[in-house]
Each structure stands twice: as structure tokens, then as C-alpha cells.
Amino acid sequence: MKRHVLGQDLRFWLLAIVVMLVAQGIFFLGDRDIPIFNLVGGPFAKRVIISACTISIVSLGLNLIYGFNGQFSLGQWGFYALGAYAAADVTYRWNIGDASGLVFVVLVVALLAVTYGLIGRLIRRSFGFMDEMSKFTLYLIGTAMAVVVSLILTRLLHGVVGAIFGILPATLSMQLVFLIATLAAAGLAAVFSYLFGQPVLKLGGDYFGIASWGLTMVMFVLANNADRVFPEMKGSRGMIGIPVVTDWPWAYLFLVLVALTMRNLLDSSHGRAVISIREDETAAKAMGIDTTQYKTLAFVIGSFFAGLAGSLYAHQEGFLHPSTFNFIKSFDPLIIIVFGGLGSITGTIVASFGWAMVLFYILPSILPAGGEGWRFVVYPLALLLIMLLRQQGLLGGTEWGFLKPTRWSLAKKLQSQTKATEKAADAQAGAGVLPPEVAR
Amino acid sequence: MTMVLRMASLNKYFGGLRACCDFDLTLEEGELQGLIGPNGAGKTTVFNMVTGLYAVSSGSIEYYGRNIVGVPPHEITQMGIARTFQNIRLFPNLSVLDNVRIAYHFHAGYGVSDSIWRSGHFSDKERELTERTQEFLAVFNLHTRQDEIARNLPYGEQRRLEIARALAAEPKLLLLDEPAAGMNPAEVGSLMELIHFIRDRFKLTILLIEHQMRLVMSICERITVMDFGEVIARGTPNEIQNHPKVIEAYLGRTAALRGAPLAG
Amino acid sequence: MQRVATWRRKGLGRLFLWGLAALAAYVLIRNLVTNPTLFFQQVINGLQLGFVYALISLGYTMVYGIVRLINFAHGDIFMVGAFVSFYAISRFQLNQVPAQIVGGLSSNISAFLGTILVIILSMLTCSALATTVERVAYKPLRNAPRIAALITAIGVSFFLEYFAALEFVFTSDYINYQRPFPVQVWDIRGVKISNIMLIIVVTAIIFLVILQQIVRRTKIGKAMRATSYDTPTARLMGINVDGVITFTFALGAALAGAGSVLYAIAYPQLIVFMGILPGLKAFVAAVLGGIGSIPGAFIGSLIMGQAEVLSAGYLSTTLRDAIAFTILILVLLVRPQGLFGEPEGEKV
Structure with missing residues (x-):
């Protein structure tokens, strides 16, 4: 089996x-x-494919949160920004011979994960039921402590770590640092979404959407002013000099992993718990599902994906500008998942590639030269047209091929039993376990 | 006899409105008790408080001697209290199989990482879970429909599926909220059979809200009658049928004076 | 016993929130004591901004109250209103028309009448535009999932911005706005109050009163409230729901049109993206006040204006938007339904 x-x-x-x-x-x-x-x-096509993979990953995360879990989040773009800047800072510093970014981000993610776990246990053990705001305060205190500890540890460790990585050849160590930075940035987005989700997820409905969208806006403003704390991020002038590492195999590998992770998660008892919340939250509670826990799970995993995609994006062009993370662009993943079909992994991937094609190939080719300005006039019109014609999206909740849920074949014993009951039902005997009236 | 559920001086306020007023009720193991009353009497409010969906304003609910006020709904379900809803609340876009598999969630026995790595443990457990669900559906004659989307089922089967789903959570106490709503007499007949059947097979204690007097009077051993959030009468079906306060609540004062019994 | 238990469950969160509030109060009071003139100047500036937000947020709140749609295009309709008034003033000198028709008017009265003319033109244009948008883009989606309507709203918003940015429509550059009347500033013990500020406050209050009267007293207002409360039942009661929705869009857009002229007069620089941020903040204000509630939107806007100006003045100019949105998140946490909103209890 x-x-x-x-x-x-x-x-x-x-x-x-x-x-x-x-x-x-x-x-x-x-x-x-x-x-x-x-x-x-050509190189241009490669760029398009990397962009499509990146946006796919964010959109898959959002689809997990909104399409499968039913929580309307507009905050994914904020986590995308967080991942992008965090990972970019790590590799940027590495590139100028400073391992502190690497050490700090990894440490802070690890420490925060441990701290949150401990605090969660503490709350369950000694407080019983605590309101969200108090939990949030506890987590906030824990966060501050973890950050301070990681800062101190970074001071002590970064020289050593730099030396160890220095043994490796430069290209290899760069790739390795990129991989670690990407995972750490995704982890950072995940732990941060856990902290944010503590009080905010209970809001539900539109209010959760608005609050998470507030987060995106805050991230945008912070990106614009990041140079006050991190001079290398250069705030609103845009961060330059990030090593260009994201080649298409990286983007593709991460997309495959993300899609597989999502399918495997969703095609399990935990995934069904996540989906049941979208279907009917009250009924899910009444069926013994810890809705808070599963909402948090979906939100954290979705944000992990957003952070991951952010890192891929940052290392694609080697350039980050806050305007990428503004209000207008934050709707891209939402548009993609609605087009692809809410609750469809396949649909999201197809729609992401379609979106990249339209934006990079089709629009520029149908518009006359110098008609740059028309691009975003035609794009929303296409948006309106598709919304009017096909509201359920391209695939509307269905999956293709390998992304379909597993079908467990019936065990021998049950198969024969089923056949027997079917036969009996055919014979109008109404056999089976129920009395005939009930079986009707 | 062991006491399964004991509610004492239970109150529920919605703003200034008192939906439930000094309510008390006891339920013994293996009992099938009816909770009746006119519309808006507060019956569903009682269910919502027992299952933790509504916060209790004051009073106590003891389940096998343990106070469950303030316990979150999912933990209450895991302790063995399952319910159905007045207006069927299935997971409408999921298959019949998944609807029931979700109720088995607590017994899945593998972690999130197991499912992502697809460990051997995962596939063993998942297969076992699915087989158990299929066997369970066969008990309710729903196994031939396991791949159908729940919202496409006919009404009667949706009711049956909802009851099956509640039972899949392996409860000791089952709360049924108007299971016969919208059913014709023949369907009510088979529902009665079903309730008897599940009680005997799963060794359940059942608390039943119902409007159809025929159903309540014929299958319940004891009945509690509510009106305006208060208990106005309790007793065996015979006692209830002739109780003047009950007749008054249902049919009005004059009927009560005339001494008309409720339909049997 | 009960209180101890409550404290264990909620105390820490309350402590945190009260701590934040105390910190904010401390910053404000310290600044009030050290430099009261500056403080009052900030409050006045905040009022001016808040009243403009109020005019925009009413449109958001009414539309959301009735169709449960966050109408992202509202801010762009506001932008169109500002541009229309710009062309009316700079190209067609609409503000001087009263003086030309009636000779011998004093310049003050003429400018006053001219401004009113410009405001009315803006309001009408915005109403017409909003009605068109509603008919073309939203109405066909009335029975679709809400997300479809939301995405359509985003699409309309993009379209208006980028279409307006085309050279033959408006322009993609910044434009300097020409005020329809000269600015006058009065100095009251160091606190400067301009005629712009007074006009904004008076106009906003007049519109609020008119709006309240429409919603409370008129038949269409009653229909609006009924539709907002329960649309299917309102339809069954013979209310022309589609008409009510269109009217709501038109009404909200008219207010935004008036607000856009006032905003442009107060902050005289136009660009096609100018509607986004005021629109967002007005929306936040509507949420703060309790979305769907008209007085709520008004109070929320005043709070938003103060929060923005005071945080820009005393905390950080560049982080003012971040602070505004952080306030939004905090208010939602404490009171999700906003200050004046009705909590949405779920029926089980």
C-alpha cells in the first residue's frame, strides 16, 4: 500500500x-x-519563467490561505516584501564579506520558533484559556527577547561562520548562502505571520482582509524607510548590488517543492481540516476541529511561501525597489488565484504563467510601439472581461494529474461487502445493516 | 445510572434579551430525551451553550461530572459531545467521504510533517482512516454515494449524512437539532428507525430537539418543555401531552382551558 | 475570584493596550505643554485633513453598507473630480463665470459663487462616472461571488488611473492646481487659520447634514436603510434595489467630488494616482468608525486626520502612513466592528 x-x-x-x-x-x-x-x-524568456515561478509561489500561498482555508488575506504581499528584503540583506552582506546577516536571520528564526513553541506550551499549561491580545503580548515580549539574544549571539558568531563558509569555493558558498538565506527569509515571514496571526486571525471575514492589508501597507512604508536602520537597503531609492543568483532551476525547483508540499498537506486529514473551515467554520468546530490552530497553520505556511518567493524575486534582478511592494501590485496574487480558480493548485500555476505571458509577451506585442501607457489600460479591461465571463476561474477548484488527491482503493474485505450490499439493494431486499425503511 | 449531562441554573443573555433563563436539565446514560417548545423558546441556544459555540452567561454544565463551561467547542466535541444542526450544515463542496473523514480527524494519528513527507506511517493511517470511513458509510447506506458532492445529495440523505458525520466523531452524547425538519411523514418514519438504530448500535445518550410531536412522543422517554427560555414542564410523553402549561404554550390559553390534549 | 480569573485571561493584553494608549497620551500632553501653539496648529491641520477624508469615506461606507463591496475605484473617482475641477478653472475659467454674467459683483462673492459652481460640476461628473461604472462593471456581477466584484473594483481602479494617465485624457505628470479664490490666512495667537480650512469644515458639515437628512427623512433614504439591512427582503417589499444601489453610488461619488475640489484647493498638486492614498485612508477611517455607519465614517475620518497629522508632527513624517495603518489594526483588534458599527453575530 x-x-x-x-x-x-x-x-x-x-x-x-x-x-x-x-x-x-x-x-x-x-x-x-x-x-x-x-x-x-532566450534570456528574456528565462526572465518571464522566473517571474512566473515566483508569482506562482506567492499565489499558491495565498490560495492555501484564501482558496482552501477561506481567510481573505491581503497581507501576502507584505510577507513577500519581508522575505525579499531579509534575504537580499543576507546575501548583500555576504557579498561584501560580512556573515552577520546570515547568522542573525538564521538565529532569529530558530530562536523565535523555539520561543513561540515554549510560550504556546506555557499558555496551555498555566493559563488555560487566554484572550488573543494577551497571548499576543506574551509573544511580543518573547520576540523582543529572542531578537536581543540573536543580536548578541550574532556579534559573537559571525566571524567564525564567515571563516567556515570561506573554506568553500566562492561560487558554491554563494549558492549555499542563497539557499540558506531563502529558507531563513521564508522562515522569518512564517514566524512573523504567526505573531501577526495570533490576534488578527480571530477577526475573520472582511476584517481580517483589511487588517492584513494594513500590514502590507505598513511593510511598504517600512521598505521606503528601511535605510534608517539598514543603510544598505537605501529606502525609497531602491536597494542595489544584491547578488544575482536566482537562475531558473532554482525558481523551478522551489515551485515544484511548493506545489508538492501543498498537495501533500491538503490531501491529508490536516488539509481536510483546513478546507472544512472554508466550507463551514461553525460545523468544523462542532466536528472537533481546532479552527484557530488550522487557520494559523494555513496562514503560516502561506506566508512561508510568500517569503520564499520574495527571496527568489530579490535575487533575480539584483535590485529591489519599494514600489514593487506597493498597494497596486499587492493585488496580483489575488487576481491570479481568482483567475486560476480558488482552491486549485493547478489553476494557480497555469494562471501565473498565463499572467506572465500576458504581461511580458502579449500586451507588448499587441500594443503599438510607444504605447507603453496603454498596457495598464488594456490589462484591467481584460480583467473585467474575464470576471464578467468566467467568475469561477479557469479551473474552479479542480486539479490535474498528479496534483489530484489520492484515491485509496478499497480493501478486499470491504469491496466484497460493498458488492454484496449493492446486489442486495438491487434485489430490493434492502439488506445491509439498516432496517429497510431507513435504507431507502 | 450515571449522569451524562447536568445543566444547572443556566442563563444566556444577548444584550438585554434573556434567551435562556435558569435552565436546568439532566440526562442519564443511555437515555433518549426530547427538548421541545415553541419557536424561539431557546432550545437551540441550549445546544449552542453545551457545544461551546455560545459563551454561557452564568450557570454550569457538567459532562460526566466535569464542568465544561468555557471549554472551546472543538475540545467539547473531542470529549464526546457531537451535534447536528437545525439547518443542515454539511461541508457543501466536499464529497460525502470527505465530510465524514473530517469528523474522524481527531483519530487520524499523524502529524502535519507526516502528511507533507508522505511517510509510511501517514499512508498506513490514512488508508485505515479511509477504510473505516467507508465501512461507516456502509452502515448508513451512503457508501455508494461516497464520491458525490454533499450539496448535490437529496435532502433526506443530507440529513442522514449529517447524523453519520456527527457519529463519526465517536460521541457518547449526541445532540440532534430538529432532525425531522422539512420531512414528510414517510421520511419521519424512517428517521425514527434510524434514531433507534444508532442509539442501540453506538450506545448513545441522545438529546433531541424536535417540532414534530409524533416523533417526539413516540420515541422519547422523557421530555423537557421550554418556553421563553424557561423550563415549563418535564415528564414522560403522556404527562407532557396533558400538561396544561404545555398546551397553553403551544395552542394558547383557551385551548388549555378546554383541556385539549396535544396531538399524539 | 471571578476577577482574578478575568485578569489571568485578559490582563496582559489590557495592560499592553493601556500602555500604548498611555504612551500616546504622554507624547501628546508633553508637546501640548512645551509648545501649545504648534500643537493647536497641528490639531487645526488635522481637522482640515479629517474633514476632507470624511467626504470621501462616506461614499465607501454607504456602498459597503449596501452591497458589501470595498469599492476601490472610489479613490479614483475622487481623482477624476479633482482633474475636472482643474480643467474647469484653468481652461474654462468657470470660477469667473458669475462675475461675467452679473456685472458689478464684488470679487469675494464672485469667487465664492464660482467655487460653488466648480464644486457642483465636479459632483455631477463624479456621480455620472460612478453610475456608469456601477452599471457597466458591478451590476452584471450582483449575484456573483463577492470576490469577483472586488477584483472588478480593483480593475476599474487601475483602468481609471492608467486611462487618465494617457496624454490625450489627462496627463501622467504632476499638475499645479490653480485655486479658484485667493488664500487668506488669519493669525490667532500664532495659530494660523486659512479661509480654505473654514470652507472645508463648513462644506463638509453642510454635506453631512444634508446626507443625514436624505438617509433619515426621505423615501429613498428609507429604501437605502432597508436594503442595507436585508437586501432580499427589501426586494420582496417592492423596493427597487438596483435603483437604490445606483443612487448610493451616485451619492457617494458626489460627496467624493466635492471632497476632491476641497482637497485640491488645500493641497494644490494633482496626479492621476492622487486618489489612491486619500482613498485608502478614507476607507480606513470608515472602518475605524464602523463600516456602514455614516456618523461613524465622519468621526473615524476626524480621528484619522488627527492621527495622521499628529504622528507626522511628533513621531515621524515618513512613517505617518505606517502609523495610520497600525492604528487601524489595533482598533480592529479591540473593536472589530469599529466605533459605531453593529457587531456581526453569527447565527448558528
Whole structure:
């Protein structure tokens, strides 16, 4: 029976690798300027694909929160910004020979995770039921302590860590630092979303949306003023000099991992608990589901993805500007998941690629030269048109192929039993366990 | 006999409105008790307080001797109190199978990381869970419909599925909120059979809110009658049918004076 | 015993919130004592801003109250209103029309009448635009999931901004606004009060009173309240719900139109994106006051104006928006339904 699950995953991985190889081939040819391939495989196409992967990852996170869990979050763009700036700062500092960013972010994420775990246990053990604001205060105190401790530890450790990583060849260590920075930035977004979610998730409905959107706005303002604390981020002038590391295999790998993680999570008892909250929160509670816990779970994982995507984005161009994280752009993931279909992983990925195509290829090609200004006139019109014509999105909650939930085949014993009951029902005997009247 | 549920001087205020007023009720193990009363008498409010969906204003609810006031709803369910809703509350866009599997959630026995890594433990447990659900659905003759989306089921089957889902949470006490609402007499008949059947098979204690007198009078052993949030009468079905206060609450004062018994 | 238990459950959170409030009060009082003139000047500036927000936030709150839609295009309708008034004044000298028609008017009265003319023109344009938007974009989605309408609203907002940015429509550059009347400033013991400030306050109050009368006294107002309370039942009672919704959009847009002229007079620089931030803050103000409540939107806007100006003055100029949104989050935590809103209890 284990083979069944593994088999599905195996096929998933095979497909993923095949896609990767094909894409690599196309890019290989594209780089050599071979006709046709240079169109679909040139550096520009690579950029489009990386953008699509990045936006897919944020959108998948949002779909987990909104499409599957039913919590209307506009805060994902804020976590995306957080991830982008955090990861960019780590690699930027690394690039100028300073390991402090790396050490600090990793330490703070680890310490915060441990602290939150301990505080959660403390609350359950000795306080019993505590209101959200008090919990939040406790967590806030814990956060402050963890940050101070990590600052001190960073002072002590960063020289040593720098030296250890220094042994590796420069290109390898850069990739390694990028990987660690990406995961740490995602972790930072996750722990921060946990802190934020403590009091805010209980709001529910539109109010949660508005509060989380407030978070996005705060992040935007902070990004604009980041240079006060971190001079290298240069605030509203935009951060430059971030090492360009995100090549398309990275983006692709992370997208595959994220999609698989989401499918595996959702196709389990925990995933069904997450979905049940979207379906009917009261009924979910009455069925013994700890709704607060599962809302937090979805929100934290979704924000983890947002932070991850932020790091990928930051290392794609080597340049970060606060205007990327403004109010207007924050709706992109929302638009994508609604187009792709709320509650569909496949739909989100397809829609993300479609979105990138439209924005980078189709709009520029149908608009006359110099018609740059028209791009965002046509885009919202297309938006309106699709909303009017197909409100449930492209795929509307269905999945393709490997992203479908597992179907557990019936055990032998039950199969025969089922057949027996069906036969009996056919024979109008109304057999089975229920009395005939009930069985009707 | 063990006392399953004991509510004492229970009050619930909505702003200035007192929805439930010094309510008390006891439920013995294995009992099937009816809770009746005119619309707006506060019956569902009682259910909501027992299941933790509403905060109790004052008073106590003891479940097997433990005070459960202030315990969050999901923990109450995990302690063994399950319920159905007056206006069926299934998970409408999920399959019949998933509706019941969600109720089994507490017994899944694997963590979030197990499900993400797809560990062997996960697949064992998940398969076991699914098989148990399918067997369970077979008991309710819903197994042939397991892949159907819940909202597409006919009304009677939705009711049956909701009861099945509540039972999948493995309760010791089942609260049924107007299970016969919107059913025709034939359907009510089979519902009665179903309630008897599940009580015997799952060794349940049942508290039942119902408007259909025929159902209540024929299957309940004891009945508590509420009006305006207060208990106005309690006793066996026979005693209740002729209780003047009950007749007054349902039919008005003159009927009570004429001594008309409630329909049997 | 009960109190001890309550303290264990809620005490820490309360302590935290009271601590924050005490900190804010301390900052304010210290500044009031050290430099009262500056403090009162800030309060006056905050009032001016708050009253403009009030005019915008009423549109948000009414529309949300009736169709449960966050009408993101509202801020852009506000922008269009400002541009229309700009063209009316700078191109067509609409503010001088009264003087041309009636000779011998004193310049003050002429400017006053001209300004009213410009405001009315702006209001009408905004109403017409909002009605069109409602008919074209929102009405077909009335029975769709709410998210579809929300995305449509975002789309309309983008469209208005970028369409207006095209060279043959408005422009994508900053424009300097020409005021329809000269500015006068009075100095009361160091606190400067301008005629702009007075006009804004008076106009906003007049509009609020008119609006309250419409909602309270007229038939359409009653229909609005009924629709807001329970749309399907209102429809069953024979209320023309679509008409009411259109009217609400038009009314809200008219107020935003008036607000846009006043805003442009007070802060005379225009750009096609100028509607976004005031729109957002007005929306925040509506949420603060309790979305769906007209007095709530008004009070919320005044608080928002003060919060913004005072935090810019005493805490940080660049972080003022962050502070405004942090206040929003805090208020939502303490009172999700806002100051004047009705809590939405879930029926089980």
C-alpha cells in the first residue's frame, strides 16, 4: 500500500525532471541563438519563467490561505516584501564579506520558533484559556527577547561562520548562502505571520482582509524607510548590488517543492481540516476541529511561501525597489488565484504563467510601439472581461494529474461487502445493516 | 445510572434579551430525551451553550461530572459531545467521504510533517482512516454515494449524512437539532428507525430537539418543555401531552382551558 | 475570584493596550505643554485633513453598507473630480463665470459663487462616472461571488488611473492646481487659520447634514436603510434595489467630488494616482468608525486626520502612513466592528 503513494510521487518527480530537462535543452539552444529557440528560450524568456515561478509561489500561498482555508488575506504581499528584503540583506552582506546577516536571520528564526513553541506550551499549561491580545503580548515580549539574544549571539558568531563558509569555493558558498538565506527569509515571514496571526486571525471575514492589508501597507512604508536602520537597503531609492543568483532551476525547483508540499498537506486529514473551515467554520468546530490552530497553520505556511518567493524575486534582478511592494501590485496574487480558480493548485500555476505571458509577451506585442501607457489600460479591461465571463476561474477548484488527491482503493474485505450490499439493494431486499425503511 | 449531562441554573443573555433563563436539565446514560417548545423558546441556544459555540452567561454544565463551561467547542466535541444542526450544515463542496473523514480527524494519528513527507506511517493511517470511513458509510447506506458532492445529495440523505458525520466523531452524547425538519411523514418514519438504530448500535445518550410531536412522543422517554427560555414542564410523553402549561404554550390559553390534549 | 480569573485571561493584553494608549497620551500632553501653539496648529491641520477624508469615506461606507463591496475605484473617482475641477478653472475659467454674467459683483462673492459652481460640476461628473461604472462593471456581477466584484473594483481602479494617465485624457505628470479664490490666512495667537480650512469644515458639515437628512427623512433614504439591512427582503417589499444601489453610488461619488475640489484647493498638486492614498485612508477611517455607519465614517475620518497629522508632527513624517495603518489594526483588534458599527453575530 505504501507503493501506491510513493508511485504517485515518483511519477510526479519523473515528470518534473523531464520538464526540467526539456526546458534546459530549449534554453541551451536559445542561448546559442538558434532560430525559434531564441524566441522561447532566450534570456528574456528565462526572465518571464522566473517571474512566473515566483508569482506562482506567492499565489499558491495565498490560495492555501484564501482558496482552501477561506481567510481573505491581503497581507501576502507584505510577507513577500519581508522575505525579499531579509534575504537580499543576507546575501548583500555576504557579498561584501560580512556573515552577520546570515547568522542573525538564521538565529532569529530558530530562536523565535523555539520561543513561540515554549510560550504556546506555557499558555496551555498555566493559563488555560487566554484572550488573543494577551497571548499576543506574551509573544511580543518573547520576540523582543529572542531578537536581543540573536543580536548578541550574532556579534559573537559571525566571524567564525564567515571563516567556515570561506573554506568553500566562492561560487558554491554563494549558492549555499542563497539557499540558506531563502529558507531563513521564508522562515522569518512564517514566524512573523504567526505573531501577526495570533490576534488578527480571530477577526475573520472582511476584517481580517483589511487588517492584513494594513500590514502590507505598513511593510511598504517600512521598505521606503528601511535605510534608517539598514543603510544598505537605501529606502525609497531602491536597494542595489544584491547578488544575482536566482537562475531558473532554482525558481523551478522551489515551485515544484511548493506545489508538492501543498498537495501533500491538503490531501491529508490536516488539509481536510483546513478546507472544512472554508466550507463551514461553525460545523468544523462542532466536528472537533481546532479552527484557530488550522487557520494559523494555513496562514503560516502561506506566508512561508510568500517569503520564499520574495527571496527568489530579490535575487533575480539584483535590485529591489519599494514600489514593487506597493498597494497596486499587492493585488496580483489575488487576481491570479481568482483567475486560476480558488482552491486549485493547478489553476494557480497555469494562471501565473498565463499572467506572465500576458504581461511580458502579449500586451507588448499587441500594443503599438510607444504605447507603453496603454498596457495598464488594456490589462484591467481584460480583467473585467474575464470576471464578467468566467467568475469561477479557469479551473474552479479542480486539479490535474498528479496534483489530484489520492484515491485509496478499497480493501478486499470491504469491496466484497460493498458488492454484496449493492446486489442486495438491487434485489430490493434492502439488506445491509439498516432496517429497510431507513435504507431507502 | 450515571449522569451524562447536568445543566444547572443556566442563563444566556444577548444584550438585554434573556434567551435562556435558569435552565436546568439532566440526562442519564443511555437515555433518549426530547427538548421541545415553541419557536424561539431557546432550545437551540441550549445546544449552542453545551457545544461551546455560545459563551454561557452564568450557570454550569457538567459532562460526566466535569464542568465544561468555557471549554472551546472543538475540545467539547473531542470529549464526546457531537451535534447536528437545525439547518443542515454539511461541508457543501466536499464529497460525502470527505465530510465524514473530517469528523474522524481527531483519530487520524499523524502529524502535519507526516502528511507533507508522505511517510509510511501517514499512508498506513490514512488508508485505515479511509477504510473505516467507508465501512461507516456502509452502515448508513451512503457508501455508494461516497464520491458525490454533499450539496448535490437529496435532502433526506443530507440529513442522514449529517447524523453519520456527527457519529463519526465517536460521541457518547449526541445532540440532534430538529432532525425531522422539512420531512414528510414517510421520511419521519424512517428517521425514527434510524434514531433507534444508532442509539442501540453506538450506545448513545441522545438529546433531541424536535417540532414534530409524533416523533417526539413516540420515541422519547422523557421530555423537557421550554418556553421563553424557561423550563415549563418535564415528564414522560403522556404527562407532557396533558400538561396544561404545555398546551397553553403551544395552542394558547383557551385551548388549555378546554383541556385539549396535544396531538399524539 | 471571578476577577482574578478575568485578569489571568485578559490582563496582559489590557495592560499592553493601556500602555500604548498611555504612551500616546504622554507624547501628546508633553508637546501640548512645551509648545501649545504648534500643537493647536497641528490639531487645526488635522481637522482640515479629517474633514476632507470624511467626504470621501462616506461614499465607501454607504456602498459597503449596501452591497458589501470595498469599492476601490472610489479613490479614483475622487481623482477624476479633482482633474475636472482643474480643467474647469484653468481652461474654462468657470470660477469667473458669475462675475461675467452679473456685472458689478464684488470679487469675494464672485469667487465664492464660482467655487460653488466648480464644486457642483465636479459632483455631477463624479456621480455620472460612478453610475456608469456601477452599471457597466458591478451590476452584471450582483449575484456573483463577492470576490469577483472586488477584483472588478480593483480593475476599474487601475483602468481609471492608467486611462487618465494617457496624454490625450489627462496627463501622467504632476499638475499645479490653480485655486479658484485667493488664500487668506488669519493669525490667532500664532495659530494660523486659512479661509480654505473654514470652507472645508463648513462644506463638509453642510454635506453631512444634508446626507443625514436624505438617509433619515426621505423615501429613498428609507429604501437605502432597508436594503442595507436585508437586501432580499427589501426586494420582496417592492423596493427597487438596483435603483437604490445606483443612487448610493451616485451619492457617494458626489460627496467624493466635492471632497476632491476641497482637497485640491488645500493641497494644490494633482496626479492621476492622487486618489489612491486619500482613498485608502478614507476607507480606513470608515472602518475605524464602523463600516456602514455614516456618523461613524465622519468621526473615524476626524480621528484619522488627527492621527495622521499628529504622528507626522511628533513621531515621524515618513512613517505617518505606517502609523495610520497600525492604528487601524489595533482598533480592529479591540473593536472589530469599529466605533459605531453593529457587531456581526453569527447565527448558528
